[in-house]
Amino acid sequence: MTSEPMLQLRGLKKSYRGKAALRNLDLTVNDNEIFALLGPTGAGKSSTLLASAGLIELDAGRVGLAGRDVTDADPGSRDVAIVFEGFNLLPVLDVKDNIAFALRSPAFRESEAEISLRVGRTAELLRISHLLDRDVDTLSGGERQRVAIARALVRRPVMFLLDEPLSALDLKLREGLRAELRQIHRQHRSTMLYATHDYHGAIAIADRIGIIDGGVIQQAGTIEEIYRLPANMVVGRLVGSPSMAFFEAGIEDGHVVVKGARQRIPVGEFGTVASARGKIVLGVWPEDIEVGGSDLADASLGTIYAVDNRGYERAIQVETSAGSFRKVVPLSVPFTQGDACAFRVPKGGGFLFDAASGRRISQVEGNG
Amino acid sequence: MTHSKTSSIDLATRWLVLGLLALYTVYNVGPIFWLLLSSFKGRMDFFTMPPKLFFTPDLSGYQAVFGVGAAKDSASAVGVFDSLVNSVIVSVAGTSLAVFFGTLAGYVCSRFNFIGKGDFMFFVLSTRMLPPVAVLVFYHLMFARLGLADTRTGLVLVSIFANVGLATWIMKGFFDGVPKEVEQIAIVNGYTRMYAFLKLVLPMVKGGIAATAGFCFIFAWNEFAFASILTTTQAKTLPVKISAASGATGIEWTQICAAGVVLIIPVLIFFYLIRKHLLMGMTFGVLGRR
Numbered sequence: 001m002t003s004e005p006m007l008q009l010r011g012l013k014k015s016y017r018g019k020a021a022l023r024n025l026d027l028t029v030n031d032n033e034i035f036a037l038l039g040p041t042g043a044g045k046s047s048t049l050l051a052s053a054g055l056i057e058l059d060a061g062r063v064g065l066a067g068r069d070v071t072d073a074d075p076g077s078r079d080v081a082i083v084f085e086g087f088n089l090l091p092v093l094d095v096k097d098n099i100a101f102a103l104r105s106p107a108f109r110e111s112e113a114e115i116s117l118r119v120g121r122t123a124e125l126l127r128i129s130h131l132l133d134r135d136v137d138t139l140s141g142g143e144r145q146r147v148a149i150a151r152a153l154v155r156r157p158v159m160f161l162l163d164e165p166l167s168a169l170d171l172k173l174r175e176g177l178r179a180e181l182r183q184i185h186r187q188h189r190s191t192m193l194y195a196t197h198d199y200h201g202a203i204a205i206a207d208r209i210g211i212i213d214g215g216v217i218q219q220a221g222t223i224e225e226i227y228r229l230p231a232n233m234v235v236g237r238l239v240g241s242p243s244m245a246f247f248e249a250g251i252e253d254g255h256v257v258v259k260g261a262r263q264r265i266p267v268g269e270f271g272t273v274a275s276a277r278g279k280i281v282l283g284v285w286p287e288d289i290e291v292g293g294s295d296l297a298d299a300s301l302g303t304i305y306a307v308d309n310r311g312y313e314r315a316i317q318v319e320t321s322a323g324s325f326r327k328v329v330p331l332s333v334p335f336t337q338g339d340a341c342a343f344r345v346p347k348g349g350g351f352l353f354d355a356a357s358g359r360r361i362s363q364v365e366g367n368g
Numbered sequence: 369m370t371h372s373k374t375s376s377i378d379l380a381t382r383w384l385v386l387g388l389l390a391l392y393t394v395y396n397v398g399p400i401f402w403l404l405l406s407s408f409k410g411r412m413d414f415f416t417m418p419p420k421l422f423f424t425p426d427l428s429g430y431q432a433v434f435g436v437g438a439a440k441d442s443a444s445a446v447g448v449f450d451s452l453v454n455s456v457i458v459s460v461a462g463t464s465l466a467v468f469f470g471t472l473a474g475y476v477c478s479r480f481n482f483i484g485k486g487d488f489m490f491f492v493l494s495t496r497m498l499p500p501v502a503v504l505v506f507y508h509l510m511f512a513r514l515g516l517a518d519t520r521t522g523l524v525l526v527s528i529f530a531n532v533g534l535a536t537w538i539m540k541g542f543f544d545g546v547p548k549e550v551e552q553i554a555i556v557n558g559y560t561r562m563y564a565f566l567k568l569v570l571p572m573v574k575g576g577i578a579a580t581a582g583f584c585f586i587f588a589w590n591e592f593a594f595a596s597i598l599t600t601t602q603a604k605t606l607p608v609k610i611s612a613a614s615g616a617t618g619i620e621w622t623q624i625c626a627a628g629v630v631l632i633i634p635v636l637i638f639f640y641l642i643r644k645h646l647l648m649g650m651t652f653g654v655l656g657r658r
Binding site: 092102 | 556
């Protein structure tokens, strides 16, 4: 895989009626990669995509695409394709003409023979050949999104911008279509910027992930890199399933002490700690937390607040004096609601964050 | 037991509702029916007490208002044909232009932000809240000075002024119901916004345009206040003509009734033609989002 940048966003700023949607956002998407933009609703995902397509006027910043500065270029000249979450198909056209829509425009005018050939081939790829003559309002939700993706694919643009393309679909359809997208990407080599609020969806499809919140990219990298060294508490909250556990903590005599907990962890285990003044937070990936009964040595105590049975495993929520966390445990661990639960953070299994800014202040990589 | 009790209450409610609906229908349709009946009555039958439900139909009223047959050149014939033509021309032209400008303005107000948009929208709406009487005198003076008094052109202008605000508001609502993704998809694929507006957005709001035209047409067709002040002889519209329908032998009631029927018919035909769009227009928000 080459790592030539395909899309480069630099210092994007945009506000809508005084409300900032993008605050100095920087992002690079490499050629031929699927880059997932993961963040909650209102984080700035859609604005990032619209800015890349040229559909919103930026207050500041530059947009580079395929090696040229397109900040002031017409959306139609950028050669990108966009798929939205909900409304995608033009109701005044049938399925065939919706797909052909991209090829008939003055910017990409193709001969009708070529159009018919490409529409047919793309429809086959997305297994919607039997729908070509249908009216769009007779299609199911999944069929609609297939047609929308077909319209994006048919033109072979330099880049795909996918704004929650699968979020309106049910779980099974979503997983199936996601796998197909991944397959199409492998066969046709394309660059995709894929915005989603779904953590599982993001890690399943993406080569790299950008965690976005508050109109800025909080951290970008492979999921392994993000797990190894999360940039801040926002990243911890948005990554993982369940997401990162946070404990109020302080530093006493060179040890990290979690509020109300017995365990004392030497600060040295976290590497150089940038600022040890003020309140700090200990963040641990739930997978790293050891839980058990009263026989767990050197452990702190919490209470099982909720147990969510998933059939082959259980998700427990543990209330502690320093905060609560969720963790998945095997069915063999016999926790029930209200039980006492001993827990322990293993050596090298956590990160320290500044409580006020949320920034990570420890330097040692986690277990990964 | 309980079951039969509830169903007897249901039955009573049902009859009550039916009764109220029947009353409402009589209240609404009754006068129109009476108008229709009276338009076929001769001078003698008209004032008979108690009113006659069965009588020999007499077409003299219709002949007189159209100036044909026996009533032709009769001194008592009011003759409303010219004013009917005036009404049609003024209403159709006024409605078409108001809907045309309202559609353009509604699209701009739905899709673009500009300084003072809120104030503009309120101003546009306020033109409809204004009682015509408040400005009649000024219109009269202005139109006299401009040579627009007693002309169809003048009435068309008034009709546009009166309806373009309403048309803008209604059309803005319909455009708001069209997702902005429609234009975004077009623009990203290299089409112009004009193309998206004309070929994609407009077809999606055609029901809305029909509904708007319906409202504007009704207002234009029924407009009385301006027409009564701004016209004297040439440009009189049908409502104005009817209000002053007296011939050489006093008030011609049969002719007034016949003219009233003539006034109602175009509205009925128009609504019959656009009824499908009216329904589409009303449910547009639901359909558009599917």
